[in-house]
Amino acid sequence: MISFVTVSKTFKRARVLDNVSLDLAKGDRIALVGSNGAGKTTLIRCLLGEYTYDGKVLVDGLEPRTNRAQVLARMGFVPQIPPPLKMPVGELLGFAASVCRSDPQDMVRVIESLGLEYGRIRKLPFVKLSGGMKQKTLIGIALGRPSDILIMDEPAANLDPEARHVFFRLLADRRDDGIMLITSHRLDEVASLVNRVIEMDMGKVALDDRVADQVDMASRLLCRLTMNRADAAFARALGEWGFSGSGVEWSGWVNGPDRLRFLGMLSRYTGLVAGLELKEAEPCVA
């Protein structure tokens, strides 16, 4: 479906992509990981037809650069840094829906499912929204239009736990529809969402591997925690995960795809944990 054939990109003298060759097939959910400057964003921009490059990028045989309208009509994109657009959210949605030939109401539905009141933000300048609101709006536009290629640059970074859960559910709904390319510089952030990991380093593909595909993206785990003693820093960390409780007893929900990230957080407080129960409580809705 998508082929990168010996793609290289050089900025002045710096070679940012170095003969990258990849084939992405339908059903691939790819974590594109790597440190800063590894070439992830450049690779995505080549795929979006935004950069010139040596080599070939083909989407079902079409070059994105020369067949922009056809190729980009199939791609939903969520950037890592939201654009500083002064236009109201309603206008952005109207523009995106019009050029994507989709119904703006579908985008509104996704935005509202992520917990954002569209009526309240419709007339606000996009740039004035908070980081999370911007992210939800851009996810709404990307998922609310017909596209079989999803490209997301750190998409869940600014989302609260509830919105992450809805977001993972939305991704679960489309998991085998096409290709999903999620970039992150931390694998634990996206590990549960994907079935393939591509690691980039210094503009080259350092690792291209399949991963076990067993996590139900729509699942939720009920977590009960008992601690040796109350700890303010741990309480703050649990509060960020939407946990409730006080003192030594805490409980809350963890999204299935977030379990690795949650356990990672927990590992920082191992000495405080006296008891831990994680129980899958919500069946898959996909």
Place this chain on the structure above:
Amino acid sequence: MRAFLRAARLDITESLRARWFMFYSMVFGGIVVLLFVFGLTESRILGFTGLSRLLVTYIQLCVAILPIFVLITTVRSVAGDREAGVFEYMLSLPVGLAAWYWGKMVGRFTVVFLPVFLAMGGAALWSEYSEIGVPWDLFMVYTALLVSLSWSFLGFGMLISSAARSPDVAQTGAFLLWLVLLLFLDLILLGIMVREQLPLEAIVAIALANPLQSFRTAAILLFDPQMVVLGPAAYVILDELGPRGYLAFALAWPLVLGTGAATWGYRLFRRGDLP
């Protein structure tokens, strides 16, 4: 076509919200109001002559102000959006590059031309309402000249904006261009060149190529076509082409120049990296 219209609309609504547009409209509206207040509708020599004097003064002021306004506001459009990171997202949507670029240009043209025209049109309507004579033929010619001038500088602006990698460079380039064209107006550098007896062909070629020069000469020739007002080079060219020929040239040349510059800018925009 849909993407082109949406891109044009987007640029228009973005500009209408911007502070520069408010200031820009106030400047041109203010000029007309001031000209009315200071009684320039009347000629001191011939007595009352209707709106002609106001229009010609307004158009003379436009020569100085309009190009720099158009350049400064336009050069930020491509270079500014690129630097701000707008392109990464907006150009990931299925919009053709031609639709985006030309839509932006047409949208920008609408917002730079309308206030200038509306200020002039408002003066004409007020005069009509006050039963002061309105020289409609002059009004039409001046409108066409303003279209031509705005388009040419918009084209330059789009070219500079596409070529420059940062808004600061683009702005400096725009200012330099404006300064050079202003310096090569008949009464300034061209006057010196004539005095220094440089080849006549070179002087005439420079005068012909400068859209500011052709606009200024065409604006004056219908009103006061004397050498002392026009300047020597323009006077020679006018003598060669005749008033109609010069007017046709002054309308067509800036349009050609603006379209050529914008097309060059589009090629640069299309050929390079977008974000």
